[in-house]
Amino acid sequence: MLVVVCVKQVPDTTQVQIDPVTNTLIREGVPFIVNPYDTHAVEEGLRLKDRFGFKVVALSMGPPNAEATLRKALSLGVDRAILLSDRAFGGADTLATSKVLSAAIARLAKDEEVGVVICGKQTIDGDTAQVGPGIATRLHCSQLTLVDRVEDLDPSVRKIRVRRKLEGRHEEVEAPLPVLLTVVRELNRPRYPSVPMRLASEEAAVEVWDNKVLELDPNGIGLKGSPTWVSRIFSPERAKGEILGDGARDPEAAAEILISKMLEKDLLAL
Structure with a gap:
């Protein structure tokens, strides 16, 4: 049985810059990393x-340089790494991306049963x-999202039981x-590769x-097959913070300053 783990190479968001003219990400000089949620998918x-x-x-x-992401997975112990790379795949939104990935998984399933597919939650x-x-x-298969624990898997009866992390509670599902x-980050702690x-x-x-391998209609993948596109992208504006008074030595005065500031901005109803 095969376990297929989907991983993505993403730009390090702490160093992303945006071209103000084209409203696109400036990728030159920006380091790429493995999507953090996907590292937990690989570990599981x-x-x-x-x-x-x-x-x-x-x-x-991804593009040819996404091979580095797959080599990291190989260094951890995965048995096989496959990069789906073609100009026809470029510019894909989530719909077109899922079409290409599912076609590749279906092709793998022709040779050996695919029992579990694991992705990072986002x-x-x-x-x-x-x-x-x-x-x-x-793929017409079961989907269990936001998994933070695999409770049990029984290949003989072909069932899996997991715990899902929901807002304020957990849910066990079979x-x-x-x-x-x-999967979410709480699922596990990823291992480190050995030097060998x-x-x-x-x-x-x-x-x-x-x-040529997947034989998908070029009009249904990549940019041509993407019904959604980004019309504008921008960096969030972060205003500088302000320190009000000395809360440690004179908390009452600091509280008075805070209240007056909030009243000025009409943030309090008296």
């Missing part, structure tokens, strides 16, 4: 491998949380395999699949 795939002997495939869609560059559910919908999970594994990953093969 490896834990299933350790426990059940499943094979783990890391799957990513990416830090888009924050839509739509790609994982989109893949599940296209579903049949195949299943897609989207890191060195071996530099020599390991990263398969590259283009649209």
Whole structure:
């Protein structure tokens, strides 16, 4: 049985800048990292491998330099890494992205059963949380989102039970395999690669699949197949903070200043 983990290369959001003319991200000189939520997806795939002997495939869609992201996954112990890279895939929104990823997973399933697909709950560059559910919908499989614990998995009866992190509470859910999970950071603590594994990953093969492999309609993928697009992008404006009085030595005076400031801005109703 295969466990497929979807990973994405994203720009380090702490260093992202925006071109004021084109309203696009300035990518030159910006370091790229593995989407943080996806690191937990990889770790959970490896834990299933350790426990059940499943094979783990890391799957990513992106430009050629996204190979570095997959090599990090290989250094941690995934068995196979596949990069979906083609100009036809470029400019994809979440709908077109889920179409390409699900097509690749379906192709993998022709050779070996795919029992579990794991994605991070969202990416830090888009924050839509739509790609994982989109893949599940296209593959017609169960989807369990916001997973913070895999309680049990029984391959013999083809069922999985997980705990979902909801607002103010948790929920335990059972579903049949195949299943897609989207995971949160509380799920696990990612492991570090050993030096031998890191060195071996530099020599390991990263398969590259283009649209000749997937044979998708070019009009339904990439920019042409994306019904949504970004019309404007901007950095959030962050006003500088102001220190009011000396709360440690004279809290009453500081409170009076705070109240007067709030009254000035009509933030209090008296």
